[in-house]
Amino acid sequence: MFSPENRFRDYLKKKGLKFTPERRLILKKVFSLHGHFDADKIYDEMHKKNRKLSRATIYRTFPLLVESNLVKETLRCQKRANYEPVFGYSHHDHLICINCGRVIEFRNDLIEHLQEKVCKKYRFEPLEHRLGIKGYCQKCAGKRQRR
Amino acid sequence: MFSPENRFRDYLKKKGLKFTPERRLILKKVFSLHGHFDADKIYDEMHKKNRKLSRATIYRTFPLLVESNLVKETLRCQKRANYEPVFGYSHHDHLICINCGRVIEFRNDLIEHLQEKVCKKYRFEPLEHRLGIKGYCQKCAGKRQRR
DNA sequence: TTCTAATTGAGAATCAATCGCAATTAGTAG
DNA sequence: CTACTAATTGCGATTGATTCTCAATTAGAA
Structure with missing residues (x-):
């Protein structure tokens, strides 16, 4: 019953936001990587799989994933923001x-x-x-x- | 005998670099603030005091201060790099x-x-x-x- | 099915940080 | 003290990440 997708849908509904195909794709990709990721990683993975979606959409989706407590931003070591999943992962x-x-x-x-x-x-x-x-x-x- | 300036001079000499007025000013400002700072903070402080020096010079000096172990970059949670002095301050x-x-x-x-x-x-x-x-x-x- | 507010993509804009270059200068070697 | 040279400076242009603008599209409630 509890899955990242369910939690994300709940969160979006509560906020009056929409569960779009783009958001679903980003969510899926994030949780299929099993590890740290950044905007470019997601962008590249998508385009490798021939599913084009814009950087803007990716950058707009990340804060929603954080807000819904599915991922968190990690301490950034370089210039770019980096994230990791928290749903289903234990603290480290x-x-x-x-x-x-x-x-x-x-x-x-x-x-x-x-x-x-x-x-x-x-x-x-x-x-x-x-x-x-x-x-x-x-x-x-x-x-x-x-x- | 041991002061930030001495340590900085030693470091620069060892590397074949020069102790310029600009570097001295930045060093002084950094250690007069007694706390966290970033490039813009130093830039503004300088210009408040009517001592103009370019952002480039500030950005070029910070890594030297870090390398000589006078300041350290704090783990960044925001966009811009942030530093704090270590010389004369204990870890916490x-x-x-x-x-x-x-x-x-x-x-x-x-x-x-x-x-x-x-x-x-x-x-x-x-x-x-x-x-x-x-x-x-x-x-x-x-x-x-x-x- | 209709309607509307949310969303999208594309490219422009922003912001921190870095770079290239010509003019200047610290500091070493005479 | 002077000459020399590699390091340094400021400026403006550039890069790279991220955010914004806006017209066209669409999810999802009614």
Whole structure:
């Protein structure tokens, strides 16, 4: 009963917006990629499959997906905005290579637990957190040494 | 003996670069602000004080300040790149109240340590990390309950 | 089936950041 | 101190991502 599409339809209806073929396609593509994506990625994938749709539509659809809590924007490492699905995926944090853009996902329960403790200490009620570590991945760190 | 300027001079000399008046001015401004800044902030501050210098020079100087470990780029959540000084400032993370905007700074060495361990595990060379927890501060959480 | 507000695509506009180039200059070597 | 040269500057043009404008189209309620 619960699927990204259902949630998206509900959200759109509640807002008086329409569930168009374009929005359905973008939604499907987003959830078929199983990972991070950006506007260009979606654009290219669509055009590869011969389904043309404009960049404007893609850029207009992303905020709706975020608002309906289906995806979230990740900490941006480069210039372009990057997203990842949240519906059906569990929480994790990121290592972001500032050279090649590679993103390594990790989950550390002890860190999560300590965050909760910090919140308790300050009587802070957490809703969401982001932990991003920027640096060089193994490959790029190696290349740097050799310079 | 150790000052941002000394460190910057050393860095520039080591790289065969020059310590120009423009670079000195930018450096001074950056460290007189005691907080986050971006290219436009520096540009405006300069022009307020009647010291004109071009945006290009500012954009060209920031990477040098980062490379010499005087400032760091914060993980960007908005469009424009944002920086903060590191020389003379100690690391901290943030609890951010999404209701009143209050920012609580905290430091937890165990979390820091665990982050290092994660990096080691993935052979990732960390340069900078940012942990932000969004939610409600004590005051605002209280108000919410009563609603 | 009708009607209307929402949506689309295409291209123009915007905004941050970078680049190319001619004129200038810091700082080293005499 | 002077000459020299590679680095630097400002300017304006350029790039690249994203947003906007607007006429034509369409989802979906009535």
